[in-house]
Amino acid sequence: MSKPNILLIGTGGVGTIVAYGIHYVGKSNLSVVVRRDYQKVSKDGWQIDSCDYGQIKGWKPDNIYPTVEAAAEAQPVFDYVIITTKNLPDVTKVEELAAPVITPEKTTVILMQNGFDIGRPFIAKYPKNVCISGVSHIGSHNHGGAIKQTQKDKSLISYFVNPNLSTEYQEAKTKEFISLYSNENNNCTYFADAKWYRYRKLVYNATLNTVAALTGVDTGRLDLSGGLAALSIPAMREVISVAKADGVELPEDVINSVVHSDDGDWFSPSMLVDVRKGNPIELEVILGNLLVVAKELGVVTPTLTILYELLKVVQYRLKEGKGYFTVPEKRPISDKFYK
Numbered sequence: 001m002s003k004p005n006i007l008l009i010g011t012g013g014v015g016t017i018v019a020y021g022i023h024y025v026g027k028s029n030l031s032v033v034v035r036r037d038y039q040k041v042s043k044d045g046w047q048i049d050s051c052d053y054g055q056i057k058g059w060k061p062d063n064i065y066p067t068v069e070a071a072a073e074a075q076p077v078f079d080y081v082i083i084t085t086k087n088l089p090d091v092t093k094v095e096e097l098a099a100p101v102i103t104p105e106k107t108t109v110i111l112m113q114n115g116f117d118i119g120r121p122f123i124a125k126y127p128k129n130v131c132i133s134g135v136s137h138i139g140s141h142n143h144g145g146a147i148k149q150t151q152k153d154k155s156l157i158s159y160f161v162n163p164n165l166s167t168e169y170q171e172a173k174t175k176e177f178i179s180l181y182s183n184e185n186n187n188c189t190y191f192a193d194a195k196w197y198r199y200r201k202l203v204y205n206a207t208l209n210t211v212a213a214l215t216g217v218d219t220g221r222l223d224l225s226g227g228l229a230a231l232s233i234p235a236m237r238e239v240i241s242v243a244k245a246d247g248v249e250l251p252e253d254v255i256n257s258v259v260h261s262d263d264g265d266w267f268s269p270s271m272l273v274d275v276r277k278g279n280p281i282e283l284e285v286i287l288g289n290l291l292v293v294a295k296e297l298g299v300v301t302p303t304l305t306i307l308y309e310l311l312k313v314v315q316y317r318l319k320e321g322k323g324y325f326t327v328p329e330k331r332p333i334s335d336k337f338y339k
């Protein structure tokens with residue numbers, strides 16, 4: 001039987017380690033799309049310093065493409081497309097980005113990204129394709145083409161329920177993907193309920209990432225300063241309430257286990273890292289989508305709402321800094337009446 005064709009888009013901290021794990025298993029033809037580092041890695045490969053795989057020098061997958069369009073031109077069909085970019089629908093919609101390499105009714109898409117309800121736009125655009133959810137607990141960052149992985153690659157793989165496809169088919173595709181990626185150095189397991197697990201992850205991401213990004217401190221300093229108790233824990237209770245109204249019961253000790261997950265570490269969550277780098281943050285998928293569901297279900301979320309509105313202003317600053325838009329040199333006069 002021929003090997004399946006896999007394309008991975010976005011070789012950052014997470015994507016490069018996922019790609020290397022798939023290469024290590026060796027059961028597929030692996031291609032990747034690399035943006036900024038294309039010239040460098042197509043010549044020299046990747047330098048990887050990994051707590052799972054050790055020191056790897058000059059690693060290359062089967063094919064490296066500079067764009068999604070170039071991958072589509074080179075290969076007619078991909079069996080799997082893994083997306084490991086940041087999920088930033090207010091900058092680039094990932095379902096549009098991947099469109100050239102998705103064959104309807106054929107390609108299975110894997111969203112190995114943070115965020116909530118991120119399968120919804122994919123299933124709307126590709127109603128007959130399986131969409132897999134990958135929730136990663138890795139700690140891995142890209143420093144100018146050199147990858148440093150400090151926390152082990154642990155991922156929970158499920159499927160976003162697509163009502164147009166049978167449960168058996170979606171489950172089989174998800175397990176097939178796991179068999180192409182899971183190996184003795186990583187910890188990649190099947191988890192039946194994507195929605196449950198994504199709510200569970202939000203208890204951390206919507207409350208610690210957000211407050212750390214706003215205040216500029218890591219989760220240890222957030223605790224010592226009192227910000228954890230005053231802001232993040234009330235926000236966690238709101239996430240749990242939305243989940244409950246949505247039919248998802250999180251464990252009683254979820255707040256305690258989330259808070260203690262960084263014990264002993266001055267840990268900077270990904271949203272804080274992005275703010276420090278001047279990159280846009282995954283605000284819409286981590287908080288915006290949750291607030292849409294909270295509103296639909298009539299759950300009040302005062303802390304999360306304030307965090308969201310403040311972070312929208314931060315996002316504005318970050319996007320302007322990246323040149324996504326410019327403001328007029330002279331501030332326009334508004335005739336709006338405020339009271």
Ligand SMILES: NC(=O)C1=CN([C@@H]2O[C@H](COP(=O)(O)OP(=O)(O)OC[C@H]3O[C@@H](n4cnc5c(N)ncnc54)[C@H](OP(=O)(O)O)[C@@H]3O)[C@@H](O)[C@H]2O)C=CC1
Binds near residue numbers: 113
């Ligand atoms: N890093 C971590 O430890 C963890 C991350 N996550 C989640 O995993 C996901 C990936 O995060 P992470 O690896 O840190 O992100 P990074 O910012 O390190 O990497 C994202 C990569 O995607 C590339 N990319 C973005 N847009 C495109 C495009 N249009 N075409 C090709 N490549 C593109 C970027 O390229 P370029 O270099 O050109 O910008 C970059 O290499 C996120 O959802 C994050 O929240 C979850 C748990 C932990």
Ligand SMILES: CC(C)(CO)C(=O)C(=O)O
Binds near residue numbers: 204205
């Ligand atoms: C919870 C954590 C730290 C998992 O790796 C994460 O998702 C993040 O930093 O955004």
